[in-house]
Amino acid sequence: MRREYIDSMPDLHATWLSRLNQHWSAALEALPSQCAICRRWPGNRFCADCLARWSQATPRCRLCARRLAGGAEICGACLKQPPRLSHCIAALDYAYPWQNVIARYKFQADTGLARGLGRLLASHPPTQQMLNGCDALLPVPASEQRLRERGFDHTLLLARAMQPAIPVWQRAVERRHTPQPQHELGRTQRLRHLQKAFSLAADHRARIPGKRIALLDDVMTTGATLDALAGCLLQAGAASVSALVLCRTP
Numbered sequence: 001m002r003r004e005y006i007d008s009m010p011d012l013h014a015t016w017l018s019r020l021n022q023h024w025s026a027a028l029e030a031l032p033s034q035c036a037i038c039r040r041w042p043g044n045r046f047c048a049d050c051l052a053r054w055s056q057a058t059p060r061c062r063l064c065a066r067r068l069a070g071g072a073e074i075c076g077a078c079l080k081q082p083p084r085l086s087h088c089i090a091a092l093d094y095a096y097p098w099q100n101v102i103a104r105y106k107f108q109a110d111t112g113l114a115r116g117l118g119r120l121l122a123s124h125p126p127t128q129q130m131l132n133g134c135d136a137l138l139p140v141p142a143s144e145q146r147l148r149e150r151g152f153d154h155t156l157l158l159a160r161a162m163q164p165a166i167p168v169w170q171r172a173v174e175r176r177h178t179p180q181p182q183h184e185l186g187r188t189q190r191l192r193h194l195q196k197a198f199s200l201a202a203d204h205r206a207r208i209p210g211k212r213i214a215l216l217d218d219v220m221t222t223g224a225t226l227d228a229l230a231g232c233l234l235q236a237g238a239a240s241v242s243a244l245v246l247c248r249t250p
C-alpha cells in the first residue's frame with residue numbers, strides 16, 4: 001500500500017468509497033475522457049482550448065506570486081515585510097474554473113485530476129527553472145486526521161504527477177491537526193496556530209542543512225502556511241526555501 005493512500009480506517013464507509021474512486025479514476029485516466037472544464041469529449045482532462053483560455057501566464061510578484069502590473073518584480077507588501085520564501089511561483093489564479101477543479105480533486109476525491117494538474121504545473125516554464133535550482137521538492141503536508149478524512153494526500157499525488165528530476169520528500173515534516181478549519185480563525189490566531197503546526201520528522205532532520213528546498217501546495221491564499229513551513233526548515237538549516245503553487249488567490 002503506497003503511503004499516500006491512508007489505510008488506517010478500513011471500517012469507514014467514506015474511506016472505502018474514496019479508495020474505490022481512486023482506482024476508477026486511475027483506470028479512466030488512461031482512456032479518452034471529458035474535459036473537466038468545458039465537458040467536451042473525447043479529449044484530455046483539460047482540452048487545448050480550455051488551457052489556452054484559462055492558463056495564460058501572467059506577471060506575478062517574485063516573492064508571493066500576487067498578480068503584478070507595471071513591470072515591477074516585487075509587490076509593495078513584500079517590500080514592506082519580506083516573506084521567508086526566497087521565490088514563489090503560481091501557475092494559475094484561484095478563480096473560475098480552477099477553483100471548481102481543485103474542489104473536485106480535493107473534496108470529491110477525483111484523484112484522476114492529479115495527473116492533468118501535475119502536468120500543467122510542470123509545463124509552466126518558471127517551474128522547471130525553479131526545480132533546476134533546488135535539491136528537493138517538499139509537498140506541504142496535511143495532518144493525519146485530514147488525510148484520513150480525505151483518504152489521500154493531495155499534494156503528494158500532485159508532486160508525483162509532476163515527475164520532477166529532484167527527489168520528492170515525503171513525510172519530511174509532520175503537521176499537527178488544527179481543531180477548526182483555518183479560514184474560520186482570525187489572522188492572529190491563525191498565525192499562532194501555524195507557528196506550532198509543523199515539526200521535522202526525526203529521520204529527515206540531518207538531511208535538511210544546506211539544502212535548497214521547493215515547497216509544493218495546491219492553493220496559496222495569504223501565504224501564512226508556506227511562510228510558517230519555510231521558517232521551520234530555515235531554522236533547521238535549509239539554505240533556501242522557495243514555493244511552487246498551482247493556484248494563487250488573485
Ligand SMILES: [Zn+2]
Nearest residue numbers: 035038047050
Ligand atoms: Zn475544455
Ligand SMILES: [Zn+2]
Nearest residue numbers: 061064075078
Ligand atoms: Zn509579493
